[in-house]
Amino acid sequence: MSEFESEIAEGERYRVGYALQPKKVKSFLQPSLLDYAKQHAIDLVQIDPSTPLEQQGPFHCIIHKLHTPQWNKHLQQFSATHPDTAVIDPPDLVSRLHNRVSMLEAVTHLQISIENATVGVPNQVFVNEPKAPDFDKIEELGLRFPVIAKPLAADGGDGSHEMCLVFDRDGLNALTAPTVLQEFVNHGGVVFKIYVAGRRVNCVKRKSLGDISEERLRTIKGEVLPFSRLSNLGVEDEGGAVEKAEMPAQCLVDELARALREALGLNLFNVDVIRDSKEPTRYLVIDINYFPGYAKLPSYEPFITDFLLDVVCTKAD
Ligand SMILES: O=P(O)(O)O[C@@H]1[C@@H](OP(=O)(O)O)[C@H](OP(=O)(O)O)[C@H](O)[C@H](OP(=O)(O)O)[C@H]1OP(=O)(O)O
Ligand SMILES: Nc1ncnc2c1ncn2[C@@H]1O[C@H](COP(=O)(O)OP(=O)(O)O)[C@@H](O)[C@H]1O
Ligand SMILES: [Mg+2]
Numbered sequence: 001m002s003e004f005e006s007e008i009a010e011g012e013r014y015r016v017g018y019a020l021q022p023k024k025v026k027s028f029l030q031p032s033l034l035d036y037a038k039q040h041a042i043d044l045v046q047i048d049p050s051t052p053l054e055q056q057g058p059f060h061c062i063i064h065k066l067h068t069p070q071w072n073k074h075l076q077q078f079s080a081t082h083p084d085t086a087v088i089d090p091p092d093l094v095s096r097l098h099n100r101v102s103m104l105e106a107v108t109h110l111q112i113s114i115e116n117a118t119v120g121v122p123n124q125v126f127v128n129e130p131k132a133p134d135f136d137k138i139e140e141l142g143l144r145f146p147v148i149a150k151p152l153a154a155d156g157g158d159g160s161h162e163m164c165l166v167f168d169r170d171g172l173n174a175l176t177a178p179t180v181l182q183e184f185v186n187h188g189g190v191v192f193k194i195y196v197a198g199r200r201v202n203c204v205k206r207k208s209l210g211d212i213s214e215e216r217l218r219t220i221k222g223e224v225l226p227f228s229r230l231s232n233l234g235v236e237d238e239g240g241a242v243e244k245a246e247m248p249a250q251c252l253v254d255e256l257a258r259a260l261r262e263a264l265g266l267n268l269f270n271v272d273v274i275r276d277s278k279e280p281t282r283y284l285v286i287d288i289n290y291f292p293g294y295a296k297l298p299s300y301e302p303f304i305t306d307f308l309l310d311v312v313c314t315k316a317d
């Protein structure tokens, strides 16, 4: 018997509306998810964002990853007249993740220390004009090269994943504004991706940028190395770094997910975490993504369905 069978009244069905871009519908709404959800009393229903929500309901829950002002307005109006429909998640809270400075602010307020491990963020500074960057600001913060130049916006828009590894001050001249300069931290070429769906949590490992040696830093001058959508490259695990990497302690993963879920007020997100090669008890959050690619997770069908049942059966803790 499933965890929820005693909660669901005989014959009861739950309508969950989803409002996503066509590309996301294709990747997230796999037939296997639709079927699994259906077998567990959840009907996933596509929402047309250009038609009033009133005409498309009723909904027990709405999930979404659209952020045009018009969609936000429709959702807000519908919510006001349908307070029983759970909106996963409120647009004003999601928007904090659309900026690479505000997304990490919540992490800096967390006090996590489990099994001697700590969780923080790399040093970073926002520069408006990288061509004439505020060197004093950079130095005051003690920001050290190499750095990764990341676009401020992380809203899925054009260029929001286009980054540059910058090895020294001269390299900053190649950048265009506005940019977040974040210290590159050697981490053994492995990123841990913690996927959260309410109280459901799953952590996987992926290939990341390799370590940069002191030797390489001495020889590279004024160079920048552009890269984009690293997590989608599917590059080979040379030397087995990913396979060999030890996972972070499960209690650390769970506590980070729980604390961030509370601090951000969000249910659907993932967190990219690296482990400092020099200090392996030091974990650093480098990215938080709203409604990421859950379909890449093994057994994502029960993961998502159980979360939706948590919401509609109001079992979320
Ligand atoms: O498309 P996928 O499955 O690679 O998912 C992307 C995520 O990949 P991940 O699950 O972290 O490996 C991806 O995560 P990363 O930023 O690559 O760490 C983003 O969440 C991306 O959304 P957006 O372009 O920032 O709006 C996600 O793109 P959308 O599917 O939302 O367009
Ligand atoms: N501070 C950092 N130190 C080392 N590697 C990093 C750092 N920040 C990002 N990376 C690498 O760059 C990749 C992309 O950066 P990320 O901030 O996750 O952007 P995106 O939103 O495009 O995924 C990460 O998955 C990781 O491999
Ligand atoms: Mg990332």
Ligand SMILES: [Mg+2]
Residues within 6 Å of the ligand: 154, 287, 288, 289
């Ligand atoms: Mg991201």
